[in-house]
Amino acid sequence: MGDALLCVRGLKVGFPTVDGVVKASNAVDLTIQAGETLALLGETGSGKTVLGMAILRLLQPNTRIEGEILYRGRDLLSLPQEEMQKIRGREIAVVLQNSGTSLNPVLRVGDQIAEAITLHRGLKGAEAEAAAVELLERVRIADPARMAREYPHRFSGGMRERALIALALACSPSFLIADEPTRGLDAVTKHEILALFSEINRGRSVLFITHDIEAAATLATRVAVMYAGEIVEIGPVDAVLSSPAHPYTRGLLESLPARGMRPIPGSAPSLIAPPSGCRFFPRCPCSVGRCETEHPGLVPVGPGHCARCMLYD
Amino acid sequence: MAFGISVTIMFVILHLMPGDYITLYLEGIYVIAPPEVVLAYNQAYGLDRPLIDQYFSYFLGVLQGDWGYSLSYSRPVLDVISEKLVWTLVILLPATILSIIAGIAIGAYSGWRRGSKADVTLLNGMIFLRAIPSYWLALMILLVFAFYLDLFPLGGYVSLSALDTGIDLLDVMNHAALPIFTLFFFSVTGTYYLMRNSMLMTAGEDYIVTARAKGLDDMTILRQHALKNAMLPMVTRVALQCAGMLTGSIFVETIFSWPGIGMLTFEALQVRDLPLLQGILLMDTLIVIVANIGADMIYPFVDPRVEVGSDARA
Incomplete structure (x- = not known):
């Protein structure tokens, strides 16, 4: 493991709505090392995407953001x-x-990729186009020269995913955020996309946002599990998936078809008024008395493996 | 098809109107028109024939390019209309083009900067402008700019000097300025609303986030990514507006005494010149139909997802 490339500290994200502020991210701490792939697991609405978008400051302008996001030592949140x-x-x-x-x-796929190349790499016209075709070839789109001149509606779901990956790779970024890239794809296409990712992840830091545990297991070196805007467990992929410490992670794994398909009772809490104390306690099978009132911190449960649970406090 | 139905509906509605040209015309000559004179006039114009006969001969005539004979002008309807249409276009074209350009530009900016001071100011201004009755606004513009400030002529399309020097472009534009200005204000609000709305929808699209994630700056995204998408619904709107403004020009032309189709409509209505009125409405219909076909033909060029005539490969 190298140095920390990206370091998120105490990130709080709130969306003001008529019913109150939706606290989509609550004091998230996260470090991503150079060259590692971190999978961010969690169900829909747990705040995974918000975290990814917050890093690039792509959330709506009225969003309330607190904390620090350090990229190579610079705080992205305070950059002009x-x-x-x-x-x-x-x-x-x-x-x-x-x-x-x-x-x-309404724009040709090749032009959309070439636009980023022109912007950041300074290549113009035919050169940028040729680079775009190269990228499409790299993400294994058949007949890339012809497809570069096509509009997106001529692309299948898998091809659009590949085109977006090509666009993201256009300027060889050191850090890649992939937000549910396997969503809505059939099993074969999904495996092709995962194979593509395992290839492009080499030598690059990746935040792989997914609710697909299988995809996380294939690609990630570390896994972070999010629940209701908090990271509840984080650690090396083998440790987290083979001996999960947090009851929520256990529930998540047990809900997999291969492991009995037992759903977690109850539903995810409101993010406007989240439960006091531990956010998972209303659904937790192992809750103790103080879970209701005390908010647990992340405590170490193994080498590089932490969980946010009273059981280990 | 649509054209044929319009001809029929127009014929029926116009013949339901009380009063007729001959009666009104003869009232100006006689105190009580002698019945034999009325009969002679009606025979001369074929108005004594059963309505159904009149309808069929009119319908066939229209299809053959014979739109009838104007009672008040004593000339073929098509001649009268085409002569006046030119003058209407003199004020309509600049007003339409200006209002479309301005409406799209400020609507796009307003929608893109939603909630900003500029957006709120523009939106409220447009709502205010929209709420003013058009004839009142036209009268006020005439009163202030032509009467009090004396910047522009009160009406007409050329000065009296045109009798000696002939029609001069600058003189015509001077007369046309106020009608153009008024028509512009009538139509710019609609274009603005639609463009702002369309831009609001576009600004929330995922591909706009993609463009931001690329590192493009705000104005580049607006120009390269948002504008073209937001303008797609405008094609139909613009086509309909071109046609709709023809009707809108009735007020303006009447108030500014502009000798175009609008004023012609007003005159024809006053004297119950039915053939002329039918011809004008038919021309309106024709323009609406042509504008719609035009919009449909433009779509494949602006939206790659619309492909005409090609087999659906996607």
């Missing part, structure tokens, strides 16, 4: 807009979720 634009796409790139709607429908 122009500096941030130089980091987006060049240093940190993102593969957005919803590949179906993330490409501009």
Whole structure:
């Protein structure tokens, strides 16, 4: 493991709504080392995407953000807009979720990739186009020269995902955020995309956001599990998936078809007024008295492995 | 098809109108028109024939390019209309083009900067402008700019000097300025609303986030990614607006005494010149239909997802 490339400290994200502030991220601490792939696991609404978007400052302007996001020692949250634009796409790139709607429908796919190349690498016209075709070839799109001139509606779901990956790789970013890149894909395409990721992840730090435990197990070196805007467990992929410490992680694994398909009772809490104390206690099978009132911190349970649970306090 | 139905509906509605040209015309000559004179006039214009006969001969005539004979102008309807249409276009084209450009530009900016001071100011201003009755605004513009400030002529399309020197472009534009200005204000609000709305939808799209994630700056995203998408719904709107403004020009032309289709409509209505009125409405219909076909033909060029005539490969 090398040095910390990205370091998130005490990140709080709130969305003001008419019903109150939705606390989508509550004091998240996260470190990503150079060259490692960290999988961010959690169910829908747990705050995974918000964390990814907050790093690139792509959340809506009225969002309340507190804390620090240090990238190579610089706090991204306090950078001026122009500096941030130089980091987006060049240093940190993102593969957005919803590949179906993330490409501009009225621009040719090749042009959309070439745009980023022109912006950050200074290549113009035919050179940028050739680079775009190269990228499409690298993500294994058949007949890349022809497809570069096509519009997104001519692309299948898997091809759009590949095109978005090509776009993210356009300027060889040192850090890649992939937001549920396997969502909505059939099993074969999903495995192809995962294989592609295991290839492009080499020598690059990746935050792989997913709710697919299998995908996380294939790609990640470390796993962080999010629940209701908090990281509840983090550690090496083998340790977390083979001996999960937090009751929520255990529940998540037991809900897999291969492990009995037992769902976690109850549903995810409101993020406007989250439960006091431990956020998981209303659904937790092992809750003790003080879970209701005391908020647990992340405590070490093994080498590099922490869990946010009273059981280990 | 649509054209044929319009011809029929127009014929029926116009013949339901009380009063007729001959009666009104003869009232100006006689105190009580002698019945034989009325009969002679009606025979001369074929108005004594059963309505159903009149309908079929009119319908066939329209299809053959014979739109009838204006009672008040004593000339073929098509001649009168095409002569006046030119003058309407003199004020309509600049007003339409200006309002579309301005509406799209400020609507796009307003929607892109949603909630900003500029957006709120523009939006409230447009709502205010929209709420002013059009004829009142036209009268006020006339009163202030032509009467009090004396910047522009009160009405007409050329000065009296045109009798000696002939029609001069600058003189015409001087007369056209106020009608153009008024028409511009009538239509710019609608374009603005639609463009702002369309931009609001576009600004929330995922591909805009993609563009931001690339590292593009705000204005580049607006120009390269948002504008073209937000303008797609505007194509239909613009086409309909071109046609709709023809009707809107009735007020303006009447108030500014501009000798175009709008004023012609007003005159024809006053004297119950049915053939002329039918011809004008038919021309309106024709323009709406042509504008719609035009919009449909433009779509494949602006939206790659619309492909005409090609087999669906996607």
